[in-house]
Amino acid sequence: PAFVDFRDVWLAYNDELLAQNHFAVEAIDLQVRRGEFIAIVGPSGCGKSTFMKLATGLRMPSMGKILIDSQPVTGPLKISGMAFQSPSLLPWRTTVDNVLLPLEIVEPHRSQFKAKRKEYEERARNLLKKVGLGGYEDKFPWQLSGGMQQRASICRALIHEPKMLLLDEPFGALDAFTREELWCILRDLHAEQQFNVILVTHDLRESVFLADTVYVMSKSPGRFVVRREIDFPRP
Ligand code: ADP
Ligand code: ADP
Numbered sequence: 001p002a003f004v005d006f007r008d009v010w011l012a013y014n015d016e017l018l019a020q021n022h023f024a025v026e027a028i029d030l031q032v033r034r035g036e037f038i039a040i041v042g043p044s045g046c047g048k049s050t051f052m053k054l055a056t057g058l059r060m061p062s063m064g065k066i067l068i069d070s071q072p073v074t075g076p077l078k079i080s081g082m083a084f085q086s087p088s089l090l091p092w093r094t095t096v097d098n099v100l101l102p103l104e105i106v107e108p109h110r111s112q113f114k115a116k117r118k119e120y121e122e123r124a125r126n127l128l129k130k131v132g133l134g135g136y137e138d139k140f141p142w143q144l145s146g147g148m149q150q151r152a153s154i155c156r157a158l159i160h161e162p163k164m165l166l167l168d169e170p171f172g173a174l175d176a177f178t179r180e181e182l183w184c185i186l187r188d189l190h191a192e193q194q195f196n197v198i199l200v201t202h203d204l205r206e207s208v209f210l211a212d213t214v215y216v217m218s219k220s221p222g223r224f225v226v227r228r229e230i231d232f233p234r235p
Contacts, residue, residue: 040200056077087141099159
């Protein structure tokens with residue numbers, strides 16, 4: 001079975017919009033297999049952020065059904081990690097402490113986090129090394145470049161070993177060289193750990209380089225549909 005399964009999903013943001021038949025996304029049917037890396041490209045306002053909110057359970061569909069790992073989505077999912085265009089690290093925390101944040105939140109009791117802190121910190125430091133941040137673990141965000149902060153934010157998204165990584169324009173603010181370096185790092189992490197990735201991007205080249213499948217989301221009058229599916233061979 002598909003890992004992510006959207007079955008005829010529609011979303012209107014509120015009752016008024018629903019009454020006017022004004023949907024942010026319409027009739028999305030999309031199946032993603034376990035471990036697949038998909039990219040969604042499309043113009044502003046076509047529904048990409050809305051799709052992400054649905055895939056993480058931050059929004060419930062007005063109509064249709066979403067299954068993740070064969071379970072109906074009923075609320076925000078702990079199995080996903082997220083990174084956005086802005087790295088938004090907490091400025092008073094070191095790199096490693098920023099990366100550990102999701103584990104602190106996911107662990108139900110503070111004492112459990114403390115008991116496992118050493119093991120978690122080891123995991124965070126290993127991950128930081130993999131993305132080229134060895135030596136920067138104990139620095140603060142203001143001591144890192146934008147690209148380094150973005151690497152840290154990807155580590156933060158992966159630290160609790162999520163089954164699904166959601167990336168919304170994560171490389172949009174970076175220079176071309178840093179961006180391509182991070183593409184390679186992400187591709188390697190994905191090849192190694194086989195989590196699912198949903199990447200939203202305006203950059204077609206990025207989508208082709210990284211994703212197994214690229215979906216083009218279009219915005220026709222009043223309607224937002226996943227229109228075309230392109231399969232590219234991986235480089
Ligand atoms: P992006 O193109 O990066 O998704 P947008 O400016 O389209 O950025 O939207 C950013 C966020 O602002 C959306 O995810 C949504 O939560 C909110 N937003 C966008 N359009 C509206 C709207 N018409 N009414 C209320 N909130 C909106
Ligand atoms: P994208 O991420 O592709 O830019 P969005 O998912 O943000 O697109 O937006 C899709 C449509 O839904 C747009 O028409 C946008 O204005 C609308 N929208 C987004 N967020 C909200 C919101 N919170 N309330 C009402 N309308 C919204």
